Amino acid sequence: MTLSMADPGTQAAPQPAPKPKPRERVLDAAARLFVRDGIHAVGVDRLADEAGVSKRSIYQHFESKDAIVAEMLREYGPRVVATYFDTTDALPPRERVLYVYDALHTAAEAGDFFGCPFVNVATELRDREHPAALVAQHFKLELTDFFERQAVAAGAASAHVLAVQLTLLFDGAAASAAMCGGTPLAAKLAAAQLFDAAVAAGADAD
Numbered sequence: 001m002t003l004s005m006a007d008p009g010t011q012a013a014p015q016p017a018p019k020p021k022p023r024e025r026v027l028d029a030a031a032r033l034f035v036r037d038g039i040h041a042v043g044v045d046r047l048a049d050e051a052g053v054s055k056r057s058i059y060q061h062f063e064s065k066d067a068i069v070a071e072m073l074r075e076y077g078p079r080v081v082a083t084y085f086d087t088t089d090a091l092p093p094r095e096r097v098l099y100v101y102d103a104l105h106t107a108a109e110a111g112d113f114f115g116c117p118f119v120n121v122a123t124e125l126r127d128r129e130h131p132a133a134l135v136a137q138h139f140k141l142e143l144t145d146f147f148e149r150q151a152v153a154a155g156a157a158s159a160h161v162l163a164v165q166l167t168l169l170f171d172g173a174a175a176s177a178a179m180c181g182g183t184p185l186a187a188k189l190a191a192a193q194l195f196d197a198a199v200a201a202g203a204d205a206d
Helices: 022-037 044-051 055-061 065-082 093-108 117-125 131-153 159-180 185-205
Strands: none
Touching: 022 044, 022 055, 022 065, 022 117, 044 055, 044 065, 065 117, 065 131, 093 131, 093 159, 093 185, 117 131, 117 159, 131 159, 159 185
């Protein structure tokens, strides 16, 4: 009997997903440990154990622990930022801004929320020129730029000032959530008030 291509008897068994390479395992472990426990609390030995690789393998891929922290943020950062932005492009500017605070509230309700990882890294390093601190600054500027684009689209006055205010509000709400769990409704209400006031000021200036 000849089996057709559609016959399930000819279908191969699902192949297991390939095991991540050592570099990927190190970065995944770094994201878990550095975000949860802090950079200084995690040594290379512990990182190697968590990743299931040798220290020699780590140093074959990264020249130092500092390099691991910076590369971890480069890999981990886009995933973090993406969770806060509406990707449908269906919302008006005001609602896209408020979506960020709704997403923060959702993230903060999880048991593994420890605040903004970019602020945490930069604060712990205490060196604005550290490679990882520069990466953290880049991602914080992405958030500010996003807020500014929405402010411009809505015709808000002083769009850049509003964007910085909204970023500061976000960082404060994230810090509060890390300490207390969840974000207060006041954070989203404050964002709405700031946005509405700037849009009204922009309309008055026309």
